Amino acid sequence: MEKFAPVTRSEDGQPVRYLIVDDSVFARKNLARMIETFGGQVAGEAGDGVSAISEYERIKPDIVLMDITMPQMEGIEAAEKIVRDDPSARIVMVSSVGYQENIVAALQRGARHFVQKPVKAEVLYEVIKYVMRDDGTTARGAGAGA
Amino acid sequence: MRMDLIQPFINSADAVLAQGLGSPISIENLSMEEEAYRRKGIAAEVCLKGEIEGRIIFDVDLGAAVQLASRLAGVEVSETDEELVREAVCELANQIIGNAITTLNDEGFHFHVRPPTLHTSEQGSKSSEDTEALVMVFNTASGNIFMNVALRHHCPGALEAAAIAG
Numbered sequence: 001m002e003k004f005a006p007v008t009r010s011e012d013g014q015p016v017r018y019l020i021v022d023d024s025v026f027a028r029k030n031l032a033r034m035i036e037t038f039g040g041q042v043a044g045e046a047g048d049g050v051s052a053i054s055e056y057e058r059i060k061p062d063i064v065l066m067d068i069t070m071p072q073m074e075g076i077e078a079a080e081k082i083v084r085d086d087p088s089a090r091i092v093m094v095s096s097v098g099y100q101e102n103i104v105a106a107l108q109r110g111a112r113h114f115v116q117k118p119v120k121a122e123v124l125y126e127v128i129k130y131v132m133r134d135d136g137t138t139a140r141g142a143g144a145g146a
Numbered sequence: 147m148r149m150d151l152i153q154p155f156i157n158s159a160d161a162v163l164a165q166g167l168g169s170p171i172s173i174e175n176l177s178m179e180e181e182a183y184r185r186k187g188i189a190a191e192v193c194l195k196g197e198i199e200g201r202i203i204f205d206v207d208l209g210a211a212v213q214l215a216s217r218l219a220g221v222e223v224s225e226t227d228e229e230l231v232r233e234a235v236c237e238l239a240n241q242i243i244g245n246a247i248t249t250l251n252d253e254g255f256h257f258h259v260r261p262p263t264l265h266t267s268e269q270g271s272k273s274s275e276d277t278e279a280l281v282m283v284f285n286t287a288s289g290n291i292f293m294n295v296a297l298r299h300h301c302p303g304a305l306e307a308a309a310i311a312g
Contacts, residue, residue: 023261024240026233060298069244069261096244097259099251105170116248117241118165 001065004125006039007132009062016132017043019061021052021078022094023070027117029132031065031094034121038128049073049081056082056089066111068095068102076106083110094119151198151250151297152280158245159284159293166214166238167286180278183294187211188232189265190239195292196257197252200297203265204239207289211235236262242293255299 007016018035020028020042032042044059045051048070056064064082068075079091093106096117103114112131115124163171184285189205206214207238208225215223215234239262247259279296 018248026215026230026235026237027240030220030237057232069240071261094270096241097247097251098244099248101251117244118162 002037002121002144004038004121007125007128015039015041016063017041017059019044019046019055019059019064021046021049021055021064021070021075022067023047024067027067028047031119031124033044034063034119037121038125040128045076047071049075049078052078053081062090063131064089064091065094066091068093068097068106076102076109076111079111080109092124092127092131094124101119102115148299149175149255151255152295153292154246154249155202155242155295156282158249159242159282159291162238162242162245163284163286163291166241167302168217169287171284171286171291173282174290175281175283177281178278179281179294181223183279185265185267186290186292188235190236190262192239192243192259192262194247194259194297197255197300198257198297199300200295202239202243203292203294204235204242204262205237205265205292205294206235207291210286210289210291213286214238232264247251260298273307295310 008014011015018040020031022028022031035042038097043061044055046055050073052064053068066075066079069091075093075095082089082091089110091111093111093114094117098114098116106114113127115127149163160171183203186205187207188209188211191201191203193201211231211234212223212225218234218237219230243259279294282293284291
């Protein structure tokens with residue numbers, strides 16, 4: 001897999017910590033591989049919205065990658081609850097179901113961005129850089145593919 | 147069955163499978179099926195509720211499923227990694243069906259979809275005249291991929307009229 005210039009936290013130069021939320025183990029593994037190429041660290045994983053909220057509280061990640069269609073509690077509802085408790089939470093929705101109504105609902109409830117599956121590493125990388133911009137994080141070196 | 151409901155699934159399967167396998171694919175066959183569905187390999191099922199109702203079964207020959215799992219996982223996956231292969235098929239079904247649903251919703255059809263579940267029974271329920279299934283066979287270098295789409299469209303007006311009529 002392609003390597004990218006590492007995205008690190010500007011305040012301490014440490015890797016960005018991620019929480020991956022997806023009911024598919026396979027999708028979580030795939031995102032974890034991409035995060036590794038961005039120089040990030042997977043701080044936690046969750047398979048549904050309810051676990052996502054408790055994992056967020058526990059690990060306080062820098063960024064959450066959140067699926068939408070999940071059992072128990074869907075991603076948009078979980079994102080809303082997380083942002084209500086922590087307005088600085090950075091949540092990127094990652095879903096195959098990307099119709100306009102869904103994207104607008106996710107953004108209105110506090111998500112920062114949306115990435116449609118199948119996820120392309122270079123697209124996710126740019127979105128992460130964008131979401132973290134002006135938020136105490138920086139990408140060292142050149143852009144994607146560096 | 148309305149082709150405008152089917153075309154997004156064909157387009158989505160074509161795009162997602164080509165990306166997933168890293169090579170072009172071709173549609174080998176398209177046919178209507180009224181008989182009960184018989185599973186061919188590893189299959190995932192997604193159900194839709196709302197203006198469009200029905201189900202889609204995404205069924206992959208074992209060889210193709212192993213190749214897909216290897217490609218998507220970025221490591222060599224063998225037939226014995228059953229859990230990983232099943233997960234790969236479910237995730238691929240999720241991506242193909244999710245992309246098609248995105249198109250249909252943006253075209254004004256409103257419905258809800260549940261996460262894919264593994265379709266383990268050898269045989270599914272028989273289609274009716276209402277839910278006649280369209281079977282698409284995608285040909286890949288390592289085996290066939292089948293998509294069985296049985297959907298029907300409810301006109302919102304017809305649903306309201308039926309409710310009023312009691």
